[in-house]
Structure formats: structure tokens, C-alpha cells
Amino acid sequence: MDLSALAVQVLAGLTYGMLLFMISVGLSVIFGLMGIVNLAHGVFFVLGAYIAFSVLGGGAGFLIALVVAMVAMAVLGVLVERLLLFRSYGDELGQVLLTFGLAFIIADVIKMIWGNRLQSLPTPSLLDFSVSVGGITFPVYRLVVVLVGCLLALLLWYLESRTRIGAIIRAGVDDREMVAALGINVTLVFAGVFAFGAALAGLGGVLGGPVLGMYPDMGFEILVLSLIVVVLGGLGTWKGAFVGGVLVGLVEIFGQAYFPSLSLVIVFLLMAGVLLVRPAGLFGRSPAS
Amino acid sequence: MGASDTMRGRIGRRDFLRLAGGGLAGTLLLGVAGCGGGGGGGQGGGSGPIRIGALLTLSGPYATLGESIRNGMETFLRLNDNQIGGREVQVRYEDSEGDPQVALRVYRQLTGQNAVDFLMGPVISTEALALANRLQRDRIILINSNAAANDLSWEQKSDYSYRVSQSNYQLGAAGAEYIFRNIGKTAFTIGMDYVAGYEVIEAFRIAYREAGGEVVGSAFSAPGTADFATYLTNIRRAEPEVVFSFLSGTDAIRFLQQYDSFGLKGEIPLIGHDQLASPTVTDPAGEAAVGVMACSFYYPNLENETNRRFVEAYRKEYDQPPDTIACQGYDTGNIMAKAVEEAGGTEPDALIEVLKGISLQSPRGSFTMDPETHNPIQNYYIGENARDGVRIVDTIEDVGMPSRPPEGYDPSGG
Numbered sequence: 001m002d003l004s005a006l007a008v009q010v011l012a013g014l015t016y017g018m019l020l021f022m023i024s025v026g027l028s029v030i031f032g033l034m035g036i037v038n039l040a041h042g043v044f045f046v047l048g049a050y051i052a053f054s055v056l057g058g059g060a061g062f063l064i065a066l067v068v069a070m071v072a073m074a075v076l077g078v079l080v081e082r083l084l085l086f087r088s089y090g091d092e093l094g095q096v097l098l099t100f101g102l103a104f105i106i107a108d109v110i111k112m113i114w115g116n117r118l119q120s121l122p123t124p125s126l127l128d129f130s131v132s133v134g135g136i137t138f139p140v141y142r143l144v145v146v147l148v149g150c151l152l153a154l155l156l157w158y159l160e161s162r163t164r165i166g167a168i169i170r171a172g173v174d175d176r177e178m179v180a181a182l183g184i185n186v187t188l189v190f191a192g193v194f195a196f197g198a199a200l201a202g203l204g205g206v207l208g209g210p211v212l213g214m215y216p217d218m219g220f221e222i223l224v225l226s227l228i229v230v231v232l233g234g235l236g237t238w239k240g241a242f243v244g245g246v247l248v249g250l251v252e253i254f255g256q257a258y259f260p261s262l263s264l265v266i267v268f269l270l271m272a273g274v275l276l277v278r279p280a281g282l283f284g285r286s287p288a289s
Numbered sequence: 290m291g292a293s294d295t296m297r298g299r300i301g302r303r304d305f306l307r308l309a310g311g312g313l314a315g316t317l318l319l320g321v322a323g324c325g326g327g328g329g330g331g332q333g334g335g336s337g338p339i340r341i342g343a344l345l346t347l348s349g350p351y352a353t354l355g356e357s358i359r360n361g362m363e364t365f366l367r368l369n370d371n372q373i374g375g376r377e378v379q380v381r382y383e384d385s386e387g388d389p390q391v392a393l394r395v396y397r398q399l400t401g402q403n404a405v406d407f408l409m410g411p412v413i414s415t416e417a418l419a420l421a422n423r424l425q426r427d428r429i430i431l432i433n434s435n436a437a438a439n440d441l442s443w444e445q446k447s448d449y450s451y452r453v454s455q456s457n458y459q460l461g462a463a464g465a466e467y468i469f470r471n472i473g474k475t476a477f478t479i480g481m482d483y484v485a486g487y488e489v490i491e492a493f494r495i496a497y498r499e500a501g502g503e504v505v506g507s508a509f510s511a512p513g514t515a516d517f518a519t520y521l522t523n524i525r526r527a528e529p530e531v532v533f534s535f536l537s538g539t540d541a542i543r544f545l546q547q548y549d550s551f552g553l554k555g556e557i558p559l560i561g562h563d564q565l566a567s568p569t570v571t572d573p574a575g576e577a578a579v580g581v582m583a584c585s586f587y588y589p590n591l592e593n594e595t596n597r598r599f600v601e602a603y604r605k606e607y608d609q610p611p612d613t614i615a616c617q618g619y620d621t622g623n624i625m626a627k628a629v630e631e632a633g634g635t636e637p638d639a640l641i642e643v644l645k646g647i648s649l650q651s652p653r654g655s656f657t658m659d660p661e662t663h664n665p666i667q668n669y670y671i672g673e674n675a676r677d678g679v680r681i682v683d684t685i686e687d688v689g690m691p692s693r694p695p696e697g698y699d700p701s702g703g
Contacts, residue, residue, distance in 0.1 A: 005522045012518035116353065118539045119573045120546060130552040137525065139550035210550075212515050213542055213573060256511055257519035260482045263511040 004136040009253055015142040015211065017249025018149025022204030023222060024229040025156065025241040026197020032173040032236015034190055036085060037092075039099040041201055042223030043106040048073045048202025049214040050114050053121055062124035066206045070199040077198025078191050085194075086187075103219060110216040121209030145207050149242075152200070156238040169193065173236040225252075228271050234284025243282055338377040339635060341625070342399030344392060344410035344420075345434075347384035350538075353569070354412045354614050355384070358434045361611060361618020362409070364603045365626075373622070374629035385411055389419035396420055400429050406635040407432055409621045414438035414485065417450075424449035428637050430644075434621045435614065439488050439700075442662035443693055449637070451644050451663045453620040454613075455586060457485050458690040460535065460562050461492030463669040464584030467685055469500035472558050472582075473530025476502060479520055479544070480535040482509040484700075489535040489562070491700040497533075505529050510540065517544050521551045534561035541570045549577035560584060563613045566672045566679045578674045586667050586688075587616040587653040588679050596652035611652070620651050624658070661692040 027041045051072050052065035060068075080102065088094035122128075127141040160166035168189055172179045180186045205214065212218075229248050233240025248267055255266035262269075274282065343362070345355035359382060371378050383399055385392040392411055399405055408424075408431045411417050417436035424431050424447050433441065433452040442456055455463075468476065476497060480486035486509055494504050506527035508520045524532055532553075536544050541564045548554055554577065563585030564570050571578040589600050589610035599619055603611040611619070627649055632639035645660035656667035666689040672679040 005519065005526070008518050008522045012516045016516055117569055117573065118542050120542065120575075122575055123550065128550070130550060132552075136522065137552045139547075139552075141550065210546070213539065213546075215539065253516055253519065256514055256516070260509060260511045263514075 004134065007134075008136050008138060009257060010250070011138055011142065011146070013250035013253035014146045014149075014246060015249070016253060017246035018146050019204045019208040019212070019245075020222075020225055020229050020249055021149055021242050021245030022152065022207070023201045024226040024233070024245055025152075025238050026200045027226050028230045028233065028235060028237065028241045029169065029173075030194060030197045031230065033169055033176070033193055034089070035092075035176075036089075036095050037099070037227075038085075038194075038197075039096060039223060040080065040102040040106065040219075041099075041197070042221070042226065043103045043110075043219035044073050044076070044198045044201035045205040045208070045222050046214050046216070046219040047076070047106055047110060048205035049121065049209040050110055050119070051202075052206040052209060053114070053119055053214075056121060062121075065121075066203070069206045070202045073202030074195040074199040077195040080198075081191050081194040086190075103223070107216045107219055114216070116216060118213050118215040120213035121206065123210040141210060145211070148203075148207060152203075153238065153242050156242075160238060165189075165192075225267065228267055230281075232271050232274050232281055234278075234281030237283045240281055240283035336376065338379045339373045339407075339625075339629065340405045341378065341380045341407045341409060342405040343380055343382040344385050344395050344399060344408060344416070345382060346387040346412040346416075347382065349387050351387045351412050354435060355410075357612060357614035358410070358412070358618035358621065360603065360607055361615035361620075362434075362622050363618075364599060364606065364611075364615070365619045365622035367606070368598060368602055369622075369626065373626045374634070376629075378622075380409075381405075385413075385416055387413050387416070389413075389415045392416035393419055393423075396423065400427055405429065407625050409434050409625075411436055414441070417441055418445060421445040421447055421450065430637055430640055432621045432624055434617050437485060437488075439492075439690070439694070442664045442690060446663055448641050451624065451658055453624055453665060454617045455667070456662070456664050456690050457488035458492040459664070459669075459688055461489035461494075462496035462690070463586075463685060463688045464560065464671065465493050465496035465502070466500040467584070467671060467683065468531055468533065468560060469497055469502040471683075472560065474502050475505045475529045476531050476533050477524050477527050477529035477557075478504055478507040478533045478535075479524075480507075480509050481537065481540060482511050486535055487700040490533075491698060493533055493535075495695055495698060510536070512540060514540055515543065517547045518551070521547060521553060524553060524557065525551075529557060532557055532559045534559065534565065536561065537564045538570070541565060542574045545570065545574040545581060546577045548581075554580065558582065560671075563587065566674055567612045568610060569612060571674055579676055581674050582682075583672045583674075583679070584669050584685075585613055585672060586656075586665075586669050587613040588670060588672055588681060590678060591653065591670070591681070593650075593652070593654055595650050599652040616652050620649065620653075623649055623651060659689050659692075662690055664690055 023045045027038060030036055030038055048069040052069040055065040055068045084098060088098055123141045127144055130137050130139045160170060168179060168184055225248060229241060229244035233244025251267055251270050256263045259266060345358055346352060347355040366378055381399060383395045385395045408429050412435045414436040417433060418438060429449060431450045433450055435454045437455060437457045439456050439458050478490045478493060480490040490507060497504060506523060508523060510520060548559055560582040563583055565581050566583035566585060600611060603615060627647060628640050628643050629635060631643040644658060647658045649656055654668050656665045659666045666687050669685040669688050670681050671683040672681050
């Protein structure tokens with residue numbers, strides 16, 4: 001295997017990893033902060049892509065479609081959190097049933113509106129070309145996805161370490177009751193985080209549209225991968241989602257290329273391996289501390 | 290045997306739901322056709338309705354295939370006043386879920402209490418192979434609407450089973466010589482990493498080599514592959530003159546798009562089986578599909594009277610053009626009608642006699658059932674995707690399959 005093929009695989013793995021990062025970060029922070037495993041998070045990713053599909057079909061540009069999809073997902077996120085989920089805080093089984101049921105309902109609604117077939121978003125024409133460097137050819141659009149992922153990581157780093165809201169969330173992940181006792185409006189923070197996480201899932205869905213396409217049941221597939229990312233990276237941290245996403249993305253791509261028959265289990269092997277060494281995930285803090 | 294008897298008595302939740310809700314037609318049939326000519330294979334000349342058991346994959350990832358077959362079959366019946374040989378037709382559709390075990394259970398449901406004159410289906414080859422040796426024992430004639438495994442025409446061939454679709458051998462070999470003469474002398478093949486993928490790609494390799502070509506590289510991708518970057522890089526490095534693909538559904542769409550976005554489309558011609566020109570793939574793939582070629586026995590814009598009527602009726606009912614699978618569904622009914630007419634009834638031995646070598650007017654043009662392989666000898670058409678549909682570029686006439694595995698045939702992917 002020569003270097004150019006290796007480079008393409010690394011880039012492909014990074015692209016995939018960034019999409020996984022975008023969906024997983026919401027899942028991870030929502031879980032870390034609110035203790036909710038939102039099993040409907042995967043369909044947010046897919047629904048975002050479908051909404052962008054319809055907006056694009058109406059003649060709007062890619063950027064507008066992206067913003068509309070993200071806003072729609074944020075609104076949906078708030079509605080889900082405020083109208084449904086808040087009833088089930090502390091009731092884990094209830095949350096699982098509720099969010100999983102919601103995922104099925106949304107997937108069926110997608111089937112009703114957009115049909116069962118795989119659809120995909122057109123690559124924005126401005127980015128629809130490929131570059132050749134040193135014998136390898138790579139689509140520019142995917143490089144942009146990687147760039148957006150890195151910018152998002154930078155933004156999250158800034159939000160977490162340099163802003164008040166970041167401090168609240170960090171504190172909330174560690175001790176929810178204490179934060180509430182300090183007079184912080186936890187309700188608002190929860191709704192905000194949920195909306196932000198859903199919007200990022202939508203972002204991933206739309207950016208992934210030209211690369212992966214979308215079909216109604218895709219939400220469940222992507223959910224499994226993003227749960228692996230979250231477990232691998234550690235709960236409640238964007239760093240975990242970032243590193244976990246990149247790792248899973250790379251392992252998926254290399255696994256499919258070199259061990260196609262193992263491609264279904266290889267990420268699980270990775271997860272099992274990491275958990276053996278670090279039971280709380282790469283960036284997770286162990287419950288004892 | 291013991292296990293199968295216990296399975297018979299068990300009615301799962303799905304069966305219950307299907308009976309209660311979805312399978313309205315099926316339950317009605319149960320009531321109407323309750324008393325027949327006794328159990329298991331008691332068919333005969335008779336003048337009552339013609340009963341057909343349809344064993345199709347109607348849920349799960351292959352559901353769209355089962356639905357297309359049903360739609361094609363229903364279109365045939367609509368166009369023929371729901372009659373075969375002057376007798377009313379009753380079809381009972383059951384979901385085999387793509388699972389050989391379920392298929393066996395459904396088979397028993399369909400052929401047990403209510404004797405059927407024909408069985409149709411299945412979508413998946415493992416299901417067809419699971420049924421193969423039962424057909425003879427129960428004297429049930431199967432019109433195979435889709436399952437393409439080569440062995441159904443070789444080792445597992447049965448007097449009671451006739452295929453109206455195509456074999457994996459044809460899927461791979463049909464266009465090979467044309468590709469060598471007109472497109473490229475060296476090829477890279479990519480197929481899905483499962484049994485059918487290996488059979489198709491191996492058939493292509495043998496036929497292409499026979500024509501004088503050389504396969505300079507090959508890849509097998511896992512079904513559901515999201516990213517073809519690695520394969521695309523390997524293709525570029527192998528520098529073939531043409532790429533032959535056997536990818537379906539989601540994989541085909543993603544491959545087409547990435548083939549384009551990695552800049553290969555303008556450089557190396559890409560040709561595949563019917564999927565690469567099917568609207569289910571080309572619509573979502575959009576501009577990336579334009580210029581890509583396919584080798585298929587059916588396109589909705591083929592010019593013949595049967596097809597014109599078929600497409601019109603199909604569009605009217607389902608609001609989309611039929612694909613190859615729907616054509617197979619149509620011909621499932623088509624061949625039953627012709628056989629009953631020629632045999633003068635539904636007596637199995639008489640049907641078997643006429644089915645071998647029977648000729649049909651199909652939406653795909655006319656075709657003949659090869660008496661050696663029980664598989665169609667049919668035309669294949671080279672199509673090229675244009676913005677407004679598929680342009681038919683050339684015709685390869687009377688393509689069959691060998692009656693036994695050819696010298697050197699080894700579909701193990703080695």
C-alpha cells in the first residue's frame with residue numbers, strides 16, 4: 001500500500017469522522033449534562049438532511065438550506081425537550097422508550113413525506129470539483145467538511161473554556177443539583193443545550209447529504225455509530241466526541257478497505273479495546289473521581 | 290422435519306398483524322378458497338379459480354424488490370381482466386422477510402391447506418435454494434420471479450422451477466464481449482461482497498477474457514459501504530480502460546456520486562448491470578449518473594406494443610415507471626397465462642412440458658425459456674444515461690447461460 005492511497009483513506013476517514021463528530025457531540029453533552037440518552041438523535045441527523053433536500057428543491061442555495069435545517073432541528077429539539085422529555089427526567093427506562101418511540105415515528109413520517117428510497121443532496125456547485133496533489137485526487141467538498149468540523153471543534157473549545165455558558169455546562173455535567181442551587185436557570189440551559197445538540201445533528205446531516213445521502217432508516221444506523229463514538233470518547237465532552245468521531249471514522253474506512261468481511265464488527269472491537277484500558281472512555285472522568 | 294412441524298403451529302405476532310390488518314385480500318381468499326381439491330398438490334384441470342401463492346420479501350431492506358414484483362404481477366392481471374385461461378385468478382401474497390427459515394414456513398402456509406396452482410417469488414436466492422427440493426416432492430410449480438443464483442439453473446435445477454428474471458451468470462457475462470469490443474480492453478471490476486457479487490463478477494471475468502480482455506484489478510465492497518474512496522483510488526492506479534460494477538441500491542448511488550466527485554467519471558467509462566440505469570438509482574444520483582452505462586434486459590422506454598401497454602398501466606397505478614424487477618413481476622403472470630393456455634389446464638406434468646422452451650411476448654421483447662437451464666434466453670440492451678432518461682445504444686441478442694459451470698469458473702473471489 002503506497003502513500004497516496006493511504007492519504008486518500010486518511011482524508012476519507014477524517015470526512016466521515018467529522019460527520020460523526022457533529023452528530024455525537026450533541027448526544028454526548030446532552031447525556032453528560034442531563035443524563036438523557038436521546039435515541040432520537042440519529043433521526044435529527046437524517047431529518048435535517050431531508051429538510052435541506054426540500055429547501056434546495058424549492059430553489060434555495062445550499063447555505064440557506066443548511067441554516068433552515070439547523071434552525072428547524074433546534075426548534076424540534078426544544079419542543080421535544082420541553083413537551084416530552086422533561087416529564088421523564090430521572091426515569092431512564094421512560095426516556096429510552098420515549099426517545100426510541102419518537103425515532104420510529106419521525107422515521108415513518110420521513111417515509112410518508114419523502115418515500116423509502118435513498119436520496120442525496122447535490123454538492124454545492126461552488127465546491128463541486130476535485131483537486132489533485134501528488135498523484136492523489138480528492139473532492140474539495142469533503143475537504144470543506146473536514147474544515148467545518150475543525151472549526152466547530154475550535155468553537156466548542158472556545159465556548160467551553162472561555163465563556164460563562166461553557167462554565168455552567170461543565171459544572172452541570174459534574175453536579176447538576178449544585179448548579180441549580182446556585183440560582184442558574186437549569187431549565188433554560190437544558191433547553192438550550194438540547195436545541196444546540198439537535199442543530200449540530202442537523203448540520204451533520206446536511207453536510208453529509210452530498211457524501212452519504214439519506215434514507216429513512218439511516219437514523220438508526222448512524223445512532224449506533226454515534227453511541228459508539230460517545231462511549232469511546234467519554235461522556236459529556238466535546239473532545240471525546242471529536243477524537244472518538246475521528247477514530248471511528250478512520251477505523252470504518254480502513255476496516256472496509258482491508259478487512260471488508262469484518263466491517264460490521266471492527267468498530268465494536270475498537271470500542272471494546274478502549275474500554276478495557278479506559279473504562280470511562282478516552283476523555284471521560286471515572287465515576288470515582 | 291421435527292423442527293418444521295413445530296414451526297407450523299406457531300403463529301407469530303407478525304402473522305397475526307398481517308392477517309388482521311394488511312393482508313385483506315389474503316384473508317378474503319382464505320374464506321373463499323377454503324375447500325379445494327384436498328391438500329398438497331391436488332391440482333388438476335378444474336374450472337374454479339386459478340390460485341397463486343406469492344412468496345415475496347415485503348419487509349426489510351429488500352422490500353422494494355418484493356413490492357415491484359407484486360406491482361408488475363398486479364399490472365399483468367389488471368391488463369388481463371384478472372383472468373388466466375378464462376379462469377379467475379386469486380393471488381395470496383405472503384412476506385418471507387428475506388429469510389430462508391421464514392420462507393419455508395410461508396411456503397407451508399401457502400401450499401398446505403390451500404392447494405395452489407402456482408407458486409411465485411422469491412426475491413432472495415437463499416430462499417429459492419431452501420425451497421428447491423420441496424417443489425418436486427409437493428409437485429408445486431414455482432415461477433421464480435427474481436432469485437438469480439446460478440445453481441438454480443445448474444446443481445439445483447428442478448423440473449418444477451422456471452426463472453423469468455435472469456441468472457447471475459447472465460448479469461455478469463451478457464455485456465462482456467460488447468464492452469471489450471466497444472468500450473475497453475482492460476477492465477476493473479467492483480462487486481458487492483456477498484455470494485451474488487462473486488458469481489456476477491466471476492461470470493464477467495470469464496466472458497471478458499474469452500472475448501480477449503483482461504481484468505486488471507477487482508474489488509469487493511461490503512454492502513452498505515458509505516465511502517468508496519479507497520476503491521476509487523485503486524481504480525485510478527490500475528488504469529483500466531473501463532470499470533464494470535455490480536452494485537445495487539444505496540451502494541450504487543454512492544458509488545456513482547463518488548465516482549464523479551473523485552474525478553473518475555470523465556476519465557474512465559463506467560458500466561454496470563441494470564441498477565446503474567434504474568430510476569431508483571439515477572434519480573438520487575442526479576448529474577453523476579449522466580453518461581454512465583448499463584447492460585440490462587429491460588428499460589421502460591423499450592419500443593414494443595407489450596411494453597407500451599405495460600408502462601402506461603403501471604404508471605397510471607403507481608405513478609412511476611416500471612423497472613426490471615417490475616417487468617419480472619409482469620412476466621411471472623405472463624408465463625403462467627401462456628403455460629395454462631398451451632397446456633389446457635393446470636395439471637403439473639402438462640405445465641412442465643410446455644414451460645420448457647416456452648416463448649413469451651414480454652415488455653422486454655420476446656424471450657424463450659431455455660429447456661436446459663429453465664432460465665430465459667433473452668436480449669440485453671446497452672443503455673446510456675442521459676438527462677432525460679436512458680438512451681438505448683445497442684442490442685445483444687439471445688443471451689442465455691451455459692448449462693453447466695464453464696471451465697475455470699470459481700466464484701470464490703480469489
